[in-house]
Amino acid sequence: MLHEAMRSYYAPLLILLFFGVMVLVDKLFSRKIKRLFLLEIFLLLFLMAVTSLDQYFAALGGSGLAWRFRSITTCLNFVIGPCSPMIMVLIYDTGVSGKMSKMFYFPQLINTVLSVLSLWNGWIFSVSSSNLYKRGPLFPTSLTVGFFYLLILIIFSAKQQNKPNRRAETTFLTAAFMGIGSAVCLELFFDLNFMIWNVSSVCVVLYYLLLTTQKILYDSMTGTYSRVAYEKQMEKMNFKHPCTIAMIDLNNLKQLNDRYGHSTGDLAICRVTEAVLKLKSRHMKLYRYGGDEFVLISSRICEVEMKCVLKAAQKYCGTISELPISFSYGVAIHEKGEDIYKAIYYADETMYQNKAKIHL
Missing domain, CATH: 3.30.70.270 (Reverse transcriptase/Diguanylate cyclase domain)
Structure with a gap:
């Protein structure tokens, strides 16, 4: 499974590394936005590594402590997954108002608590001692929180009535929403591995290019x-x-x-x-x-x-x-x-x- 993960993530890995260099040398965005983009890159790389390890431990079957390590990697996936779209919202909002209510983080806090508690009670997931993975009754929580933040991103864009290229921006974000949604469906219903973070990596890079274009076409002081x-x-x-x-x-x-x-x-x-x-x-x-x-x-x-x-x-x-x-x-x-x-x-x-x- 590690070989399959390397084949699947090789291109996105290189894209994210080159993208990181682009962000570091960028002169258009503020330091805060650049830090958020770098954090987004780190999270995606980390999630790729965690997903690869999760598949590796799954392939070991019931041998040794593989099930315990798999429980940890699965938990990390559920906890950190929604952070990627959440950071994209923070990047967008920093460029518009720079402020965000504390309630914005509440859905992710609930997801984190439920995911960690699932290590013992199986609310979202469970991994038995024989290394069998099972979805819990609250399994959609992490996905729902992630799509919630993507939906906020689309709403934020749509509300910028006087912003140049607002329609193009909203259309792109909607397409990204649908693209990530299709990747989730392919993983859940067709057992195609390594889809979500591949698509997410491409969307983040295109999102950066979109914001760069907007930065050039848009006068931030006057609107x-x-x-x-x-x-x-x-x-x-x-x-x-x-x-x-x-x-x-x-x-x-x-x-x-x-x-x-x-x-x-x-x-x-x-x-x-x-x-x-x-x-x-x-x-x-x-x-x-x-x-x-x-x-x-x-x-x-x-x-x-x-x-x-x-x-x-x-x-x-x-x-x-x-x-x-x-x-x-x-x-x-x-x-x-x-x-x-x-x-x-x-x-x-x-x-x-x-x-x-x-x-x-």
Whole structure:
């Protein structure tokens, strides 16, 4: 069985080791997220080793103390298994809010207690002195907890209404959920060994690549699309798709920075983006063009509707230190077959004209 385990886990083992190196040299994610990814890699490697040993002890039959060692490896599988999806949730939440309720860990705590107690009472599993494994009445507990954390991950993603590529992200996580679920079914009902952690390893690496893509396309401070995403969208729409474009620029940001500091200026930028994101329709996309410059694009609404949205957003910007927060904007129409950068230039010129009128 050890030879079979080595054949089954050789490729995932190499993938996880190379993946660990990628995480160590990564420059996009925070230290906390990198530590969580490294912990995820360690857990998967550990679970592969435990599963291999479990199969080895099972093959020894009733000889010696094999059944006792098998009881320990089986218990470790049930205890640690749900930790992998739990860490994936922690990675996602760290990138979004960085906070998690203590109740989040409660299902895993229950699973750990029940799994350890099963060494004596057989609630989840039992291994007899003749080395026969048997499922207990609470056998689905560990699987249920693991799928519970995967479901939380999907819900977290789906709730990020204004996040770039939210649908693609949620679709991927749902596919990962189904992939791991199919691996569980293959092991449980068709006695195919070493499936779960193989599939989980691939999902974790793809999950990392997904978050990396999101990090590039998403501006974490404002919640808008990034400049990279903007340039990709321009390439896609130029000469091909008509749209309405608005250039947005904050008013008096330099005075705010000079008087109250750059943290206050960043807060003002976020207030403006929050106001626009709150009122824009789902057909509109907001990109961070520069420091305090943004581009709002829609292929569904006209110039008048775009101006109505931006005018309404002005009322939601609020104040900072009793100073009103506002922005100037210019709107232009891009027609199919035309150079979109001409429309952007016109919107930019209109925006600066409107800004100049404010300072008169």
